[in-house]
Amino acid sequence: MSSGSPxxxxxxxxxxxxxxxxxxxxxxxxxxxxxxxxxxxxxxxGQRREIFTELAKVERKHAxxxxxxxxxxxxxxxxxxxxxxxxxxxxxxxxxxSADAVLPYVERAxxxxxxxxxxxxxxxxxxxxxxxSHARVLTRLRNRGxxxxxxxxxxxxxxxxxxxxxxxxxxxxxxxxxxxxxxxNDGLVSNTSLVMGFAGSGAAHTVILFAGLAGLLAGAFSxxxxxxxxxxxxxxxxxxxISLEAEExxxxxxxxxxxxxxxxxxxxxxxxxxxxxxxxxxxxxDAALDTMAREELGLDPDELGSPWSAAFSSLLAFTLGAVVVxxxxxxxxxxxxxxxxxxxxxxxxxxxxATIGLLNGRTPMRAGIRQLLxxxxxxxxxxGIGHLIGG
Numbered sequence: 001m002s003s004g005s006p007x008x009x010x011x012x013x014x015x016x017x018x019x020x021x022x023x024x025x026x027x028x029x030x031x032x033x034x035x036x037x038x039x040x041x042x043x044x045x046g047q048r049r050e051i052f053t054e055l056a057k058v059e060r061k062h063a064x065x066x067x068x069x070x071x072x073x074x075x076x077x078x079x080x081x082x083x084x085x086x087x088x089x090x091x092x093x094x095x096x097x098s099a100d101a102v103l104p105y106v107e108r109a110x111x112x113x114x115x116x117x118x119x120x121x122x123x124x125x126x127x128x129x130x131x132x133s134h135a136r137v138l139t140r141l142r143n144r145g146x147x148x149x150x151x152x153x154x155x156x157x158x159x160x161x162x163x164x165x166x167x168x169x170x171x172x173x174x175x176x177x178x179x180x181x182x183x184x185n186d187g188l189v190s191n192t193s194l195v196m197g198f199a200g201s202g203a204a205h206t207v208i209l210f211a212g213l214a215g216l217l218a219g220a221f222s223x224x225x226x227x228x229x230x231x232x233x234x235x236x237x238x239x240x241x242i243s244l245e246a247e248e249x250x251x252x253x254x255x256x257x258x259x260x261x262x263x264x265x266x267x268x269x270x271x272x273x274x275x276x277x278x279x280x281x282x283x284x285x286d287a288a289l290d291t292m293a294r295e296e297l298g299l300d301p302d303e304l305g306s307p308w309s310a311a312f313s314s315l316l317a318f319t320l321g322a323v324v325v326x327x328x329x330x331x332x333x334x335x336x337x338x339x340x341x342x343x344x345x346x347x348x349x350x351x352x353x354a355t356i357g358l359l360n361g362r363t364p365m366r367a368g369i370r371q372l373l374x375x376x377x378x379x380x381x382x383x384g385i386g387h388l389i390g391g
Contacts, residue, residue, distance in 0.1 A: 020075045023122070027066035027078065034059035035083040036106065039091025040099055048099065062127055069122060086358045105359050107138040181359070183223065183317025185352045189375045191215045191322035192345045193382040195329075199341075200383035201390025205333035212326035220318045228311035235307060242293050249288055256292060257282045324348045349375040 037056035041049050067077045083091070090102045116131055117123035194215040198208045249256050261278040265271060282288045328340035353371020354364035 019122075020070065020073050023066045023069045023073070023075070024078060027063055027070065028081075030059050030063035030066060031080060032084055032087055034063060036087045036090060039083070039087065040094050040102070040106075042091070043095035044099055052099075065124065065127065085364065089358050103138060108360070110138050180313060180317045181352065181355055183314055184321035185356075185371075185375075186223070187216070187219060187318035187321025188324055188345065188348050188352060189321075189378055190219055192325045192341075192349075192375065192379045195325045195341060196379040197382040197386035199338050200386030202387075203390065205329060205337065208337075209326070209329040212322075212329060216319060216322040216326060219322055220315045223318045224311040224315035227314040228307045231307040231310040242289070245292050246289050249285065249292065253282060253288075256288070260288075260292060321348070321352075345379065346372060346376065 034056045037052045037059060041052035041056060044052055070077050090105065093101045110131070113131055117127045191212060195208060195212045198211045203211070257275075257278045260281065261271075261274040265274040269277065281291050325341045325345050327344065328337040331337075332340065349372045350368040352368075354368035356362075356371070357364045357367025360367070
């Protein structure tokens with residue numbers, strides 16, 4: 001192989017260790033993708049199950065391609081391993097909450113890999129097309145909704161049934177999950193830094209404990225109040241948009257029908273079919289308002305968000321993170337409590353970072369270490385400041 005030979009090309013009759021390693025890595029990656037889509041399919045129904053199953057089938061076909069490349073090199077083909085932690089976690093979340101909770105992370109990973117095989121001489125042209133297609137399919141699943149993903153089910157169904165099938169893609173469960181993780185992180189970093197600052201000043205055990213509890217309560221209630229006000233304002237704004245849409249439907253239903261038909265034409269229907277679907281939906285005022293809210297405003301009238309639920313979730317997430325460094329001072333004091341608090345905080349920082357890494361498709365170890373270094377540096381800095389002031 002000359003110095004200008006493309007990656008993956010091999011010299012006849014000679015082993016190529018680098019190509020073998022690359023093929024094994026690609027084989028493992030495709031098997032993981034197949035396992036993930038299979039896991040998503042298990043927790044889905046209808047057209048969504050069929051789509052995820054088809055994606056898993058394509059990924060298994062890609063894996064077979066790389067297994068064949070290893071065989072051509074005379075390299076052993078590894079057996080199918082147990083799904084990795086990220087795959088198990090995302091599959092569990094999809095089964096527990098719905099695919100909405102994980103689609104953004106899977107979509108992000110697919111877009112990052114969309115050009116993976118574009119210039120790879122060892123891959124087929126069809127594989128490059130498949131990878132780009134997967135990214136687009138996931139984007140449509142998350143953003144465009146069941147009118148495209150469930151097109152095989154037919155637009156001739158009852159309008160309310162069409163709307164019911166669209167519910168899955170409008171929820172904000174993925175956002176709630178992400179907010180929960182970062183809420184825990186906020187509580188952990190801020191209260192660890194606060195407690196370390198008092199510990200560094202040489203304050204008494206009771207003072208450190210009070211500071212930690214005060215930081216926990218103040219931060220948790222502040223987060224809850226802020227989230228309540230934010231969600232309440234957002235909900236009121238959404239309700240006003242829906243009420244204005246209802247008024248437009250009452251005053252000029254023909255114009256709204258034309259607008260809805262245009263929306264469906266933009267989604268790929270021909271003019272006649274789009275007008276038929278719009279006319280069918282407009283026969284039911286409730287269905288028309290629900291559909292216009294979803295299609296024109298991008299809102300789900302049934303899932304505008306609960307201010308109280310958002311406030312409680314923020315309070316709980318912050319508390320879970322903030323309580324970690326307080327626990328040792330509830331049961332001990334002095335150097336032992338300080339060492340225990342540092343150890344627990346380090347473990348928690350690493351765990352939060354690793355979790356964020358898993359959700360984002362990054363290496364958990366690297367993400368955990370990064371989070372530990374960043375959070376630890378903040379706590380160490382405040383500890384030093386406290387020591388200087390206290391001294």
